[in-house]
Amino acid sequence: MRDSHVGGPMLWPYGDPWPVCSEPHQLETEGYAPDEIRSARAVGTWPESRPWPRTGSSREGGPAPFVGLAQFFRRDVPGLAPGPDNADLVQLFRCPYTHMSPQEYRCHLRWRRAAETESAARFLMSPPEVPLLRWENELPQPCVLHPEEVDTYPWAEGDTLPAPLIDLIDAWDDAQAAEHGPEAPNYQYDLSIPPGWRVGGYPSWASTGPMPVGCAACATPMRLLLTAEGTEMHGGSHSWVPLEDRDPSLRGEASIRGGSSVARPTRLRFWDRDLHVFTCPADPGHPPRWLLS
Template sequence: MSRHTPSRPVDMEKLFPELLPYRRESVRLHPRPGSPTFKDSSVGGPLLWPASEPWPVCREEHYDTDTASRLEPAVAMVPIVQVRRVDAPGIPFPEGTDLLQVLWCPYAHGVFCYPLPRVHWRDSGAIGDVLPTPAPAAGLPEDWYPACCAVYPEHVTEYPSRDLPDEVYDAIRGRFDALLTETGLLYSYHLAEAPGIKLGGYPSWTQEPAWPDCKGCGSRMEHLLTVSSWEFDGESWLTWLPEEDRADENETGGRRWKNDAHNPTRLCLGDAGGVYLFECRICPERPIGHWFDCS
């Protein structure tokens, strides 16, 4: 079943023409429990991994995520996202590639206790024999890697909230406040950037923005992927919950959504935070940066 985010209940660019220069497009992946194959786009599913290439193992210093104190041994990385180019319209894949694969080590790394990601762009037609995706190692923190989910990609338009320049926000703040009074719609929750796991658009920051600069050329990197703990929260569901996942609250014990729509991946990154991946599209090797935050 495909997923469709409801149209915004107001005409954003008519009410706030100042936002037009900051408009961006993203692809919401809408993961839901399923049984994708290695040929499919997925979250937490098997990867189309070449048999000629060893499965990546994290040998960096990393720690138990509960205490961030116990040093853990080397561990095989876990699949996070696999996306075919055909399922991600508008996302700029490198020339000659049609498959994006993201893995990470689900143990805590560095001062901020982040999972350590790795990104691969591939030509699926050149892979040949496929290496079976290994099961996650025993003892991994299960809420730091996603349950196996099929995806239902959807193209959406976004506007920035935390990334909106201060001078622009100050110029239209009064209209944001008036809209909240008249409709109950809070710009940052209901009308700006999409929550959940997505490609492109703006990061769904929990804290203040932390855009990395490329170590090679010094330019600010572009947002590639947000991996959020939840697909929406107690505020944002009102406008971002897909039509197909909405339910009568009397049928769901007061909830407004069906089944696993809120947290289909079973992730809980810190205090329901997110991991953000970035890339430099200027440097030929497309170096990667990342950030992790939570409430």
């Protein structure tokens, strides 16, 4: 709980109310028990689904305890933007249930000062959990982090870059495809933005196209705090695959050594999109925004 990680225990002082989602949720017919998901993963099998309880607050629309996705300390991730009152620990949560559509998420962001939080007398060891999750991939597999700093560049579409520069990038992409075929390097996926979990940098807009993200409180253009993605590497981002995890003689999916356990270590899925979390640079205390793109 004192590490930066995806999944796993949060550094949560005992007695602090655990965040809950009180919005209405879709009625479900079946789901997966968190403990059974963990047990199945431990032996390399798939958990069995169970009928959804016919009664209970979660089925009736809430409240439902949020699932802890990740926490980051600035001491581990120097590029982490400061939070309110210079908070240096951020914790990300997601509602485990479906709202208006499977692609719609409700998230919660909690900022803390690490030193103050670590000095608490007691910590919550077993946070509340919902009895069933709609999908097996809603439960994060605990993963420690080994952060790496990389240079990233804006998504080349719309007005994210000057139009003449985008034209040059498109021409370069076309030339690479003509020379190397389907596995040719590509600006968007091989050079500009890496896949996987990342802090700062630029958002990817593969599914939605670029869109303005303004603060609801003051209209200031918001800054990307972090991105969560289910896949750390894939065939379309060959250049970002760590050398120790790829076969240099191959390209695409075939080059990834270790299969899905390496490519998807967190076991999470965001409907094949990125979950972007934005904060206000003028006042980090203003409400954050999250977008799937």
